[in-house]
Amino acid sequence: MEKPLWERDSFFKVMIGDFQTRLRIPPCFHEHLSGEILVKSVLRSRGGRRWAVMLRREGKNLFFGEGWECFVSDLSIQLGEFLLFVYDGDLGFDVKIYGITGCEKVDPIASMKVEQEEEMEIREKVPAKTSTALIRAPGRRREILNGRVILGGLKVFSNESALNSARSFKSSRPFFIATYRRSRQEYMTIPASFMRECDLGSMEAIILQDQKGRSWPVRIAHWIGRVAMAKGWAKFRDVNHLKEGDVCVFEFLEADTAIHVHIFRAKQNTAGVLRRAGNKKREQEVLKAERSFRTNAIFASIFLKSRKYNLNIPTRVLKEYDAAKLSKTTLRDPSGRSWSVDIKHRVDGRAVLSHGWFNFCRANHLQVGDICIFELNDGIQAMDVHIRRLGLHAITAG
CATH class of the missing domain: 2.40.330.10 (DNA-binding pseudobarrel domain)
Incomplete structure (x- = not known):
C-alpha cells in the first residue's frame, strides 16, 4: 500500500546556478534510491502532468538530466524558486513549486477547466440541414452556423470585427477558434472535440504553420484527458507578434499532420x-x-x-x-x-x-x-x- 504523502521521503532544492539544464539530487538522499536501477525517473506536477527525466551519475553525484529542461520550460520555473520533491519509492517524484513570494505556484495548464474557456470557440460538424439558431446552455453559448456548432462563453470579445472575420472563415477541414489572451502566453488549449476528430490523443508534437508558410514544432501536453499546445507555442506567439484580443483560427491539415493558423488582428493592437x-x-x-x-x-x-x-x-x-x-x-x-x-x-x-x-x-x-x-x-x-x-x-x- 502506498504511503500517505506526508510519510514519504522527500528533499527540496532552491533554483540557482545552472538549474535550467540539470539538477543535483542531494547526496544524503541517495540512500533512499539504493538498489534501484538508476536510469529513468518520472516527475509529476500538482496538476497531474508527467515528465520522463533521465537520472545521470557523475562521480559520486546524481543529477536529473535529459528531460529536465522540458520540465523546467513547461512549468516556467524561475531563478530563486523552491521545489519540493516527494519520492514515491519507485523512481517517481511528486513536485511542488513555490515561487519567490513563498506561495505555491499552480501549473497554469492543469488549472484550466476543459472546454470551459470563456473565449474559446469550438467548431464541430452538425447535420447540414440544421438552420441557423442560438441555443442557450448553462454558462455557455451554442450557435449553429453554416452547418457547424460554435461553442463559447457569454463574455463579449474586446474586438468584435476580428472575431466576426474569424467566424466567417470556412473550410472542409476541422478547425477551432480562440482569442489570444495574456493567460495564454505559454500554452494554447486544444478543445477535446477537436482533439478527438483529428486523433491528436496519441501525438506528442505537431507542426504549426503561419500565414507566411513558416513552421514551428510544438509539443502537445497531455494531462487527465486535457490537451494543450505547450513548448514551442511561445516561439510561434513571439514571431507572429500575437497581441491581446487577436483571434486565431486553428485549421488541421491532415496530409501534413500540421495545424495552419489564420490570425485576425485586433484593432487596438495595431499601434505596435x-x-x-x-x-x-x-x-x-x-x-x-x-x-x-x-x-x-x-x-x-x-x-x-x-x-x-x-x-x-x-x-x-x-x-x-x-x-x-x-x-x-x-x-x-x-x-x-x-x-x-x-x-x-x-x-x-x-x-x-x-x-x-x-x-x-x-x-x-x-x-x-x-x-x-x-x-x-x-x-x-x-x-x-x-x-x-x-x-x-x-x-x-x-
Missing part, C-alpha cells in the same frame, strides 16, 4: 508594441529619451510585464554591431553595479536578453511603464542602462 504600456504619449517619451543622448549608439524600451524575463534587442542594433554570434553582455545599472546577461538567439533571427535580465529588473525595481535606455560602450558586449521612471526624471548610469 510600445502602446501596450499605456498610450501614444509614452511612445513619444521613448523617442524623446533616445534623442536626449548625444550618441546614436543607444536604444530604448518600455518595461512591460511580458518583458520581465526576456527583452528584445532591435534588429538594427544586431546588424550594425555584427552581434549574431554574441552570447553574453554586461549591463551596468545607474548605481554602477554590473550584471552578466545571456543573449539568446531565436530561429527567426531575433535576439533577446534572457538569463540574468530578470535579476537586473528585480534589483533595479523596474515597474511597468519605466523606460530603459541602453547606451552601447563596446557594441552590445557592454551597455550602460539609464532608467527613466514613469512620471519621473531619468536615472543615469555612471
Whole structure:
C-alpha cells in the first residue's frame, strides 16, 4: 500500500546556478534510491502532468538530466524558486513549486477547466440541414452556423470585427477558434472535440504553420484527458507578434499532420508594441529619451510585464554591431553595479536578453511603464542602462 504523502521521503532544492539544464539530487538522499536501477525517473506536477527525466551519475553525484529542461520550460520555473520533491519509492517524484513570494505556484495548464474557456470557440460538424439558431446552455453559448456548432462563453470579445472575420472563415477541414489572451502566453488549449476528430490523443508534437508558410514544432501536453499546445507555442506567439484580443483560427491539415493558423488582428493592437504600456504619449517619451543622448549608439524600451524575463534587442542594433554570434553582455545599472546577461538567439533571427535580465529588473525595481535606455560602450558586449521612471526624471548610469 502506498504511503500517505506526508510519510514519504522527500528533499527540496532552491533554483540557482545552472538549474535550467540539470539538477543535483542531494547526496544524503541517495540512500533512499539504493538498489534501484538508476536510469529513468518520472516527475509529476500538482496538476497531474508527467515528465520522463533521465537520472545521470557523475562521480559520486546524481543529477536529473535529459528531460529536465522540458520540465523546467513547461512549468516556467524561475531563478530563486523552491521545489519540493516527494519520492514515491519507485523512481517517481511528486513536485511542488513555490515561487519567490513563498506561495505555491499552480501549473497554469492543469488549472484550466476543459472546454470551459470563456473565449474559446469550438467548431464541430452538425447535420447540414440544421438552420441557423442560438441555443442557450448553462454558462455557455451554442450557435449553429453554416452547418457547424460554435461553442463559447457569454463574455463579449474586446474586438468584435476580428472575431466576426474569424467566424466567417470556412473550410472542409476541422478547425477551432480562440482569442489570444495574456493567460495564454505559454500554452494554447486544444478543445477535446477537436482533439478527438483529428486523433491528436496519441501525438506528442505537431507542426504549426503561419500565414507566411513558416513552421514551428510544438509539443502537445497531455494531462487527465486535457490537451494543450505547450513548448514551442511561445516561439510561434513571439514571431507572429500575437497581441491581446487577436483571434486565431486553428485549421488541421491532415496530409501534413500540421495545424495552419489564420490570425485576425485586433484593432487596438495595431499601434505596435510600445502602446501596450499605456498610450501614444509614452511612445513619444521613448523617442524623446533616445534623442536626449548625444550618441546614436543607444536604444530604448518600455518595461512591460511580458518583458520581465526576456527583452528584445532591435534588429538594427544586431546588424550594425555584427552581434549574431554574441552570447553574453554586461549591463551596468545607474548605481554602477554590473550584471552578466545571456543573449539568446531565436530561429527567426531575433535576439533577446534572457538569463540574468530578470535579476537586473528585480534589483533595479523596474515597474511597468519605466523606460530603459541602453547606451552601447563596446557594441552590445557592454551597455550602460539609464532608467527613466514613469512620471519621473531619468536615472543615469555612471
